[in-house]
Amino acid sequence: MYEEIGCFDLSNMQQQEGLIQAEDGFSQTHIPNYSNPTFSMEEHLNYNQNHPTQQDVAAAVLEMEFQQQIMQQGETHLMQEIVNDSNWQEMSNFNGNMNQYSLPETPYPTTPDLLNMFSLPRCSSSTASLLHSAQKSPNFLASLGRLGDLNPVDGALASASVVYDPLLPLNLPPQPPLLRELFHSLPHGGYAMGGSRTSGSLFPGVVDERDVNGGDGRHFDNGVFGFTGDMDCIGKNRDGNDTKHLTTERHKRVLLNDKFMSLRSLVPNPTKKDRASVVGDAIEYINELKRTVNELKVLAEKKRSCKERLKRAKRGDDTMEGNIDTGSLDDMKQPYNVSSLRCSWLHRKSKNTEVDVRIVDDEVTVKLVQQKRINSLLFVSKVLEELQLDLHHVSGGLIGDYYSFLFNSKLCEGSIVNASAIANKLIEVMDKQYAAVPPTSSY
Amino acid sequence: MEKRKHIDSDDEDDKYKSKNLEAERRRRKKLNDRLLELRSLVPIITNMNKATIITDAVTYIEELQRHVKDLSDQLLEMDANCVNEKETTKIEEIDSAKEMKTWGIEPEVQVTSIDGTRLWIKIVYQKVKGGFTKIMEAMSVLGFELTDISVTTSKGAILVTSCVEGTRGGLPDVDQIKELLSEIIKSI
Numbered sequence: 001m002y003e004e005i006g007c008f009d010l011s012n013m014q015q016q017e018g019l020i021q022a023e024d025g026f027s028q029t030h031i032p033n034y035s036n037p038t039f040s041m042e043e044h045l046n047y048n049q050n051h052p053t054q055q056d057v058a059a060a061v062l063e064m065e066f067q068q069q070i071m072q073q074g075e076t077h078l079m080q081e082i083v084n085d086s087n088w089q090e091m092s093n094f095n096g097n098m099n100q101y102s103l104p105e106t107p108y109p110t111t112p113d114l115l116n117m118f119s120l121p122r123c124s125s126s127t128a129s130l131l132h133s134a135q136k137s138p139n140f141l142a143s144l145g146r147l148g149d150l151n152p153v154d155g156a157l158a159s160a161s162v163v164y165d166p167l168l169p170l171n172l173p174p175q176p177p178l179l180r181e182l183f184h185s186l187p188h189g190g191y192a193m194g195g196s197r198t199s200g201s202l203f204p205g206v207v208d209e210r211d212v213n214g215g216d217g218r219h220f221d222n223g224v225f226g227f228t229g230d231m232d233c234i235g236k237n238r239d240g241n242d243t244k245h246l247t248t249e250r251h252k253r254v255l256l257n258d259k260f261m262s263l264r265s266l267v268p269n270p271t272k273k274d275r276a277s278v279v280g281d282a283i284e285y286i287n288e289l290k291r292t293v294n295e296l297k298v299l300a301e302k303k304r305s306c307k308e309r310l311k312r313a314k315r316g317d318d319t320m321e322g323n324i325d326t327g328s329l330d331d332m333k334q335p336y337n338v339s340s341l342r343c344s345w346l347h348r349k350s351k352n353t354e355v356d357v358r359i360v361d362d363e364v365t366v367k368l369v370q371q372k373r374i375n376s377l378l379f380v381s382k383v384l385e386e387l388q389l390d391l392h393h394v395s396g397g398l399i400g401d402y403y404s405f406l407f408n409s410k411l412c413e414g415s416i417v418n419a420s421a422i423a424n425k426l427i428e429v430m431d432k433q434y435a436a437v438p439p440t441s442s443y
Numbered sequence: 444m445e446k447r448k449h450i451d452s453d454d455e456d457d458k459y460k461s462k463n464l465e466a467e468r469r470r471r472k473k474l475n476d477r478l479l480e481l482r483s484l485v486p487i488i489t490n491m492n493k494a495t496i497i498t499d500a501v502t503y504i505e506e507l508q509r510h511v512k513d514l515s516d517q518l519l520e521m522d523a524n525c526v527n528e529k530e531t532t533k534i535e536e537i538d539s540a541k542e543m544k545t546w547g548i549e550p551e552v553q554v555t556s557i558d559g560t561r562l563w564i565k566i567v568y569q570k571v572k573g574g575f576t577k578i579m580e581a582m583s584v585l586g587f588e589l590t591d592i593s594v595t596t597s598k599g600a601i602l603v604t605s606c607v608e609g610t611r612g613g614l615p616d617v618d619q620i621k622e623l624l625s626e627i628i629k630s631i
Contacts (some may be wrong), residue, residue: 091480252494259497266504276470279477282500289507296514303521358521377589378579390573397591397606 269349288346290421295344296358300420302342344419352432357419362411364389366422368396369404370430376403379429387422390413499585540569550600552624554617557606561590562617565626566603570596574631578603581627585620586610 268283356367390407397406553565586606
């Protein structure tokens with residue numbers, strides 16, 4: 001809504017200096033139209049160009065005022081009266097004073113008439129709607145009453161908020177001190193959401209009032225406020241706390257928690273749900289992924305060089321017979337130089353199994369810890385066989401409630417099995433077994 | 444986001460308050476340290492606040508996962524391509540039977556009873572692929588629960604030493620077990 005409001009001609013600003021007084025008054029009377037801002041906004045948009053700055057809004061206000069002045073040449077005395085009036089409760093007096101405007105029964109009678117006086121073809125149709133909106137919206141009056149409790153500065157705020165109402169053509173006699181304050185406050189950052197307090201409680205207050213009105217209908221761009229939650233609690237409390245800030249803070253926290261949860265979902269072994277352990281798991285997982293990437297790179301490199309050698313050996317077959325055996329053997333030994341030593345380490349945990357796989361060159365060391373179940377060794381040895389790992393050392397046994405084993409095996413030449421494959425496969429098999437075997441008390 | 448409540452300064456309250464304060468501070472410090480560590484690992488950093496650290500970490504992890512997948516697919520492809528070539532290159536494998544004979548190692552089975560509830564088993568057999576699995580199968584068939592086990596390979600032979608506990612009521616006869624295991628070894 002704020003963007004749309006800034007559609008006044010900036011150029012008129014300088015001319016409006018003396019007309020500041022008119023501003024506040026008519027902005028006050030715009031409040032009844034607040035509950036139906038969208039409609040009026042569109043009208044106003046048609047009327048004006050787009051200038052999305054605070055100064056523009058002020059300028060627009062002033063411009064409106066200027067036009068009003070032109071219309072109401074003889075009504076300056078009336079404006080003076082209104083100028084003195086800084087209290088909401090005295091709006092009724094307003095009505096009496098505004099008789100000459102021959103307004104209908106609305107509390108802010110000047111509104112519709114001024115519109116007519118403007119002879120703005122596009123805006124005129126909005127008169128009826130304005131009347132309409134002015135008559136209904138008891139909530140709005142209640143909120144007005146609320147505003148009435150505020151000190152004059154806040155009153156300026158309220159009026160300031162109304163100033164940004166696109167129905168500015170329906171201006172009313174201003175109140176100079178309030179408007180001056182408003183005008184000064186405008187360049188100071190405008191609708192900084194809960195941000196700068198330089199202009200006192202001006203803009204948060206302004207924003208709050210808008211929030212209040214927004215509760216009636218979600219006209220306000222949610223993006224501006226950043227939340228679609230319950231608007232009832234927004235706005236200035238009786239005790240003066242800034243609940244708008246509270247809500248943005250809450251929203252920020254919700255977003256942050258969602259991010260933590262998504263991080264947790266990526267990690268393979270999520271343990272606790274609290275933030276610190278999520279981050280800790282993520283760190284370990286990132287390191288593991290890096291190691292896996294390196295391992296795979298080395299494997300690929302080895303494989304590639306192996307292929308090359310094979311090709312050369314094959315070609316060599318044709319040319320040099322007899323020398324090939326020793327030649328190829330020597331070549332085979334070359335991949336195991338230090339620079340391309342393949343090494344990796346992985347640690348995986350599941351509900352009742354813990355697997356630690358370390359690979360250095362062609363030696364695979366697997367540590368397994370699991371809750372007491374029978375036949376676990378059998379399954380492990382089956383898995384290792386499947387993965388073409390040559391088992392040549394095993395040790396372990398029962399420790400309290402757990403089985404703990406250490407397996408040393410050798411990789412077959414040219415095998416592309418990597419650490420994570422081994423770990424995953426083991427965990428998978430173990431978990432399957434646990435699911436299959438029902439718990440027995442004898443163990 | 445801590446709320447400091449203003450309670451009457453009571454000695455006990457102060458103690459609880461300061462303990463809580465300290466605990467809360469330590470908790471926050473732990474979280475912040477870990478966040479810093481996470482930030483240090485991730486190469487792409489946009490902003491330096493909590494939310495962006497997490498988002499950047501998520502992006503980085505996903506990227507790494509994709510990388511791993513690509514590399515392993517590549518490897519699989521390479522492996523598939525040169526399967527036929529593998530057969531032509533064979534490293535000399537130790538002929539285990541020959542080795543055992545050279546060193547005078549004979550396959551054997553020893554079964555001894557301990558305390559009447561447990562058994563101690565020693566097996567020596569020729570190193571062959573799948574041999575260990577067969578022995579494990581035999582153990583499970585016999586209903587043995589391993590208390591501990593040790594397996595070593597040397598000179599073409601595998602030595603299995605294990606202390607087992609019977610799970611099926613009474614222990615079968617020691618000699619019977621020995622017979623059974625010897626049979627199995629021969630079949631390896």
